[in-house]
Amino acid sequence: MKRRHILLPLAFAALSVQAAKKNQRRARLATARLPEQPHDPAAPLDVLIIGAGLSGIGAARHLLAECPGKSFALLEARGAIGGTWDLFRYPGVRSDSDVYTLGYSFKPWTGDKSIADGPDIRQYIQDAADEAGITPHIRFGHRVRRAEWSSERQLWTVTAEREDGERVTLQTKFLFLCSGYYSYAEGHRPSFPGEDTFRGEIVHPQFWPENLDYAGQRIVVIGSGATAVTLVPALAQAAAHVTMLQRSPSYIAVQPLIDQTALKIRRALPAQAAHRLIRWRNILVNMLQFGVARQLPQVFSQELLKVAGQHVGEGFEARHFTPDYRPWDQRVCAVPDGDLFTAMREGKASVVTDTIARFTPGGIRLGSGQELKADLIVTATGLKMNVLGDIGFSVDGQPFDPARALVYKGMMLSGLPNCAYAFGYTNAAWTLKAELTQGYVCRLLNHMERQRLGMVVPQADPSVEERPLLNFSSGYVTRASALLPKQGSKQPWQVYQNYLQDKAAIEYSPLNDGTLRFTAARG
Template sequence: MKTENELLDVLIVGAGLSGIGAAHVLQRRCPGKTYQILEARAALGGTWDLFRYPGVRSDSDMHTLGYSFRPWTNPKAIADGPAILRYLQETATEAGITDHIRFNHKVLSAAWSSAEACWTVAVEHGGQRQTLRARFLYACSGYYDYEQAHRPEFAGEADFAGRIVQPQFWPENLDYSGQRVVVLGSGATAVTLVPTMAQTAAHVTMLQRSPSFIVSQPSEDKIANRLRRYLPGRLAHHLTRWKNVLVQIGLYALARLRPAQAKRQLVGLAARQLGPDYDVATHFTPRYNPWDQRVCLVPDGDLFRAIRKGQAAVVTDEIERFTSGGLLLKSGRELPADLVVLATGLKIKLLGGITLLVDGQPIRPADTLSYRGMMLSDVPNLIMAFGYTNASWTLKVDLTANYFCRLLRYLDRHQLAIAVPRRPTDLAARPLLDFSSGYVQRATGELPRQGSRRPWFVHQNYLKDLLNIRYTRINDGTLQLGPVGVLPGQ
């Protein structure tokens, strides 16, 4: 364990999926580098340790959400939260990464000094403040707030005799068996909760203001399981991973090229699941095109099955107010409820809320541009793990970790210490995420922006990023490099 006066090569913030993956790649490709991981919580796993709501699971296949260096061997490709957490714990333990994690260490601020070519990071631990120093800061804290979720207020909540809970802060041992449950929302969390809770609740209603695209996918990848039976594990893993990557890219490209046709097909798939008498036009036909918001996945059609059995229902309406016995809707209908679950969305918090300063000047991420989707303009020696919105998060995170190691090795070879992307004066800016989802729109003032051309343009495409990140030159003319004491490009 390093002391406060020692200088680390890399300080990783966050011991979740991104942080553990980054540490693994760093150990393998830059074995001489010293690093620590600061984790604000008491356990590793990030999202997969935080979320404990019923049925919590991946919303993409684990052959691409898992790591490229560690095959996913569970027969279920759409895995539940506990299985994913075990995978992360085993990965960290086997690689010795757990020994590098400082738990219950919350990063408050990070101040860059060009004179010393390092970050001084203020950390809170056990009610006390301490500082750590590192040449590179690697933010692997995701992009949403662990301490707060999006929580709209509704009229009449105080009158409600039942209980109101949020999935992000699910109460331990909450017993909802035999109860009437209303889940507010239509996103990934809601479509996970409804069929799981319907197994023991008296009835579950998913109340949505407007529909989302929902598609069924087998929980097991039969091709992957067959390949694993006949081929060496790593070869089977890589073949499956590439199969799924190419399918994801192809389906996304077709949906964006022919949105009307894709919309008809997705709605038609839901109609076939629910039968000819179901009002799919009202409850499963979104107002937007596919991938304007993320498409929700339901393994083995569990949501549709719960609806067919009468265990669950979907209501498309808006809330007028809470009543003592449930929810009064604007249509005049009243939904009885003993428990209301607010699956109303995430709240974005970039970099875990860390305050940044560069040579004494405060930095607002919203005022910066994203370089290759992993660095911020005019901010030295800062790497940010930020995954895909239209595919598995880890695909991009893995590319980022490998690029970072290439950068470290390049700096060492040329006896350099500082890397800072400089924004061209003629570069137009646009939103970082081309998504109409509420959580993205609410955070437009917090997220960095992207540029209109490479290397400032964020592709959201693994194949393009593979070429533009893995095989690009480090010294590309945009990333300015310099020795200790000199902030290049000024």
């Protein structure tokens, strides 16, 4: 009994200290600003961040707060902040995760919508950069082509190409890739027989033409994923009719556009406290729903069909929304307030499940023989994945092949020194994993500085069996599977799709775990 009386206060004190440290960290993340003094251009950077989207700006904010004094820069291939949210400009573009988990932990979301519009997310990222003084220090129009590591110098030499074709070289001690996982230059665009005979316009959503007038037109959207289910209700507001033509269905879940419970919490609590509470509530609810989907797939899918049927009403055909795979073998698409189903109920949109035989002058001939009339065809046929930003890597003069590497804790590659990359979840908001990675990188950099270490590289374990990086059957993943690095059969080479597991493995595990190989700093 006496021992318990001693241990309980000690445990409470330890938790209190930990909570205080976390509050201090949140305060630093919320208020840190880039110092005014410029970095000496002749000296190597401490960290070079590739990409100025959601992950890149988050990485910069973490470095400012947790690694004060370290020099860093951001290279962005495009001409603006925002990454995906600056690239995608198609009608209705929005988040497919709730914005409280998609957004940063340190910056409360102030909009009313929980499924946010693309322009609002882009502005949110821009504000996060402006508040910390980061924006003037981003080098826009710099596309990274090569990254060459020298163990002798313990430096990366990075070559970027400007929009005018000029090559720029920078040196950095650590490289942090925050450029996403798919190509901005091209999407997945299969060719179809007879395309050249079609009299209308064919558009890929990734390259939506500015000021495209589709009012009063008959539109066919080819696809059934997140982009397609977003486009259809948005286009239906002005089009004569929109048909979503799918080869196979996707799971579609109705989510509230405005989370009334979240708004009540925000009115009752200070902004940061409310944001933390809503964020954690949504994390846990999403994990619970994912667990039900995987453990009780029949129950989960039947509930989705029930809700869809209630929204569509008379004429609902379940076969158009019943995939031949289990929930979350591919991503479940979210439709805020059931807007896709509302467009169907109102007769503004319809869904056809069939194959494409060929394009015709007036539309698309289906495998069944039916012809869909169209003035505009939108090929929402998917993304094209890239690997490590399509950068050509070499280590000590030898080309580095990511497909032959194992992934360490979902953020570093075996055999690739002083480099990390932000890669989010397939079943939850990207930012949740990205922020865990950003915090880990800062902890790693501080450890290396304290111990006077100049190089760190995950050392592959020969006893670990290789497994596919992502247990996901979406087309963009399967098409790129041969190019992707691999995960392993045991820790720390496994890639979890679970925030709590990752939080334990990343935040609370020792840095020097026997897998990372450290080398003392030179000089």
